[in-house]
Amino acid sequence: MTVTSLPGWWWPKGRYSRHQEVAMLVNVYTGDQIRAAEKPLLDTGYGPALMGRAAYGLAHHIAHHHSSARGRGLYGARITALIGPGNNGGDGLYALAHLARRGAAVAAVLTRDRAHPEGLQAFRAAGGRVVDHIPPSTEVLVDAVVGTGFRGDFVRPQVPGLEILNDDAALRPLVVACDLPSGVNADTGAAGEGVIAADLSVTFGGMKQGLIAGRGGTLSGMLHTVPIGLERHLPKTPVRLTSVQEPTNVSSPLPTDHKYSRGVLHLVAGSSAFPGAALLTAGAAVSTGVGMVVLQAPEAVRSRVISAYPEVVGVPPSSTPAAMDRSDGVVIGPGLGDQPQLLSEAEAVLEHVLESGTACVLDASGLGLIRDQLRRRGGLSTNVLITPHVGEARRIAVMLRDRVLASMLDSGSAKADPVEAARRVAGSLDCSVLLKGSTTVVASPQGEVLLHRAQAPGLATAGTGDVLSGILGALCATQEQDWLTVAAQGVSMHTAAVQRIDPEGRGRFGASAVVRAMG
Ligand SMILES: NC(=O)C1=CN([C@@H]2O[C@H](COP(=O)(O)OP(=O)(O)OC[C@H]3O[C@@H](n4cnc5c(N)ncnc54)[C@H](O)[C@@H]3O)[C@@H](O)[C@H]2O)[C@@H](O)CC1
Numbered sequence: 001m002t003v004t005s006l007p008g009w010w011w012p013k014g015r016y017s018r019h020q021e022v023a024m025l026v027n028v029y030t031g032d033q034i035r036a037a038e039k040p041l042l043d044t045g046y047g048p049a050l051m052g053r054a055a056y057g058l059a060h061h062i063a064h065h066h067s068s069a070r071g072r073g074l075y076g077a078r079i080t081a082l083i084g085p086g087n088n089g090g091d092g093l094y095a096l097a098h099l100a101r102r103g104a105a106v107a108a109v110l111t112r113d114r115a116h117p118e119g120l121q122a123f124r125a126a127g128g129r130v131v132d133h134i135p136p137s138t139e140v141l142v143d144a145v146v147g148t149g150f151r152g153d154f155v156r157p158q159v160p161g162l163e164i165l166n167d168d169a170a171l172r173p174l175v176v177a178c179d180l181p182s183g184v185n186a187d188t189g190a191a192g193e194g195v196i197a198a199d200l201s202v203t204f205g206g207m208k209q210g211l212i213a214g215r216g217g218t219l220s221g222m223l224h225t226v227p228i229g230l231e232r233h234l235p236k237t238p239v240r241l242t243s244v245q246e247p248t249n250v251s252s253p254l255p256t257d258h259k260y261s262r263g264v265l266h267l268v269a270g271s272s273a274f275p276g277a278a279l280l281t282a283g284a285a286v287s288t289g290v291g292m293v294v295l296q297a298p299e300a301v302r303s304r305v306i307s308a309y310p311e312v313v314g315v316p317p318s319s320t321p322a323a324m325d326r327s328d329g330v331v332i333g334p335g336l337g338d339q340p341q342l343l344s345e346a347e348a349v350l351e352h353v354l355e356s357g358t359a360c361v362l363d364a365s366g367l368g369l370i371r372d373q374l375r376r377r378g379g380l381s382t383n384v385l386i387t388p389h390v391g392e393a394r395r396i397a398v399m400l401r402d403r404v405l406a407s408m409l410d411s412g413s414a415k416a417d418p419v420e421a422a423r424r425v426a427g428s429l430d431c432s433v434l435l436k437g438s439t440t441v442v443a444s445p446q447g448e449v450l451l452h453r454a455q456a457p458g459l460a461t462a463g464t465g466d467v468l469s470g471i472l473g474a475l476c477a478t479q480e481q482d483w484l485t486v487a488a489q490g491v492s493m494h495t496a497a498v499q500r501i502d503p504e505g506r507g508r509f510g511a512s513a514v515v516r517a518m519g
């Protein structure tokens with residue numbers, strides 16, 4: 001069976017061997033797009049065939065992951081499924097029937113008084129038992145309560161024995177979600193408290209946005225897509241997923257290059273309160289490979305940065321735009337703080353950038369400059385990439401007086417929708433947006449979206465955003481690419497550096513270590 005395996009290089013419980021991923025950019029669909037693609041096939045009687053392929057793929061991945069987690073074959077493996085009333089439950093039942101025929105001891109808990117009749121029949125015929133609790137010896141728990149048919153709120157079924165989910169990692173069963181963890185919104189990733197976090201999600205027909213975005217991205221675990229024959233019917237999607245691998249499409253220096261042809265990056269970063277941010281941004285830019293890094297910052301910041309990176313050229317914060325004449329890329333904001341003088345000097349640089357069209361990354365305190373630009377120009381410009389985290393994006397929602405946007409950014413809300421939020425900010429400000437978080441969402445003003453699921457929660461440490469700004473700045477100064485390409489390269493490099501220093505996902509590193517791992 002052909003499958004597309006997605007990022008799995010790091011795994012929290014350390015139970016699996018490293019997984020090779022294959023795809024560089026994968027199309028991502030909403031639940032409705034998948035359902036629409038299924039429709040012509042269902043209308044012409046192919047429903048059972050689709051379900052057959054889905055169930056076979058699910059069984060295949062359960063068997064594979066069980067044997068890599070336990071180090072033995074399927075014979076005698078104790079597999080229990082939570083089965084809902086719809087086709088998602090049907091997939092689960094047929095998958096268990098396959099596994100029973102390969103010698104597994106399978107059981108199903110029916111969470112409602114009805115279940116997919118043919119699936120139930122196949123399950124029973126294969127020797128499956130319907131039980132009213134989760135046997136404590138369960139090694140694999142399959143979540144097939146509800147898939148893309150999920151509507152409203154999800155309440156975790158009250159099934160005796162589910163407490164085994166609270167066991168220590170070594171005892172806990174492997175949790176496999178059928179299509180997606182029950183209760184995750186397939187489009188947005190919004191999810192309530194009752195959702196059972198999966199170690200592995202096996203999804204059918206195409207990668208669903210809800211498995212990557214928002215809370216869904218943190219609940220879905222390792223991802224596999226099982227092709228079920230929808231490919232021809234799937235629409236062109238503007239949403240793609242990056243790989244976490246080191247990008248291969250970043251230009252290397254040519255024998256004919258000189259420092260100016262390799263790009264000059266102008267950084268407006270650092271203040272007496274936050275000199276470290278300038279160090280991290282400059283260090284990351286130098287290590288990414290760029291012809292020259294120019295740092296516009298107060299004297300104390302410059303001397304600290306230059307003592308660590310003597311190759312950086314310092315200019316005072318009051319420099320005129322002439323200091324930027326040779327700049328191919330600009331980063332404004334890391335560690336600027338809130339000193340009015342520094343901010344007004346940064347504003348002059350931003351004005352110059354907006355006039356000249358030089359590629360510019362606007363981050364951290366630099367994002368506060370958007371307010372004035374909204375007043376002056378009604379937004380920014382397509383040569384700008386803004387890189388807010390969710391808190392900063394909420395402040396942008398306030399600047400835009402956009403309540404809908406604010407609710408999309410509220411991760412606890414059923415309306416949470418980071419993909420649409422990033423698109424909305426990009427459209428409103430006419431610039432590209434990189435919304436940081438456990439899944440990074442990059443959106444262009446034209447509505448194209450790129451998702452990156454780092455699966456590296458150790459990145460949640462101060463200063464890693466400054467490192468990312470330095471990487472993005474260096475990349476945009478070195479090569480002429482659209483922001484989506486630069487962002488895909490940048491986030492992949494950022495994550496790949498973490499992969500090198502922290503392959504086990506222990507999180508015992510700081511942002512400086514990420515810079516050191518860049519080279
Ligand atoms: N349409 C098809 O032919 C295919 C569908 N497939 C599977 O079918 C799933 C979709 O099937 P369905 O459309 O039957 O929908 P689901 O099985 O996902 O959900 C529908 C059922 O879940 C219940 N439900 C809805 N919201 C709920 C909530 N908040 N809490 C608890 N229960 C809730 C409903 O009562 C309904 O009976 C996909 O996720 C996938 O697993 C696959 O077999 C591939 C082919």
Ligand SMILES: Nc1ncnc2c1ncn2[C@@H]1O[C@H](COP(=O)(O)OP(=O)(O)O)[C@@H](O)[C@H]1O
Pocket residue numbers: 364389435436437438439440454455456457458459460461462463464465466467468
């Ligand atoms: N839970 C997480 N999992 C993976 N990556 C994360 C997580 N939390 C944050 N990150 C990443 O870490 C970086 C943090 O950036 P930011 O919040 O701007 O930090 P700082 O301002 O301290 O530099 C971003 O690239 C973000 O995507």
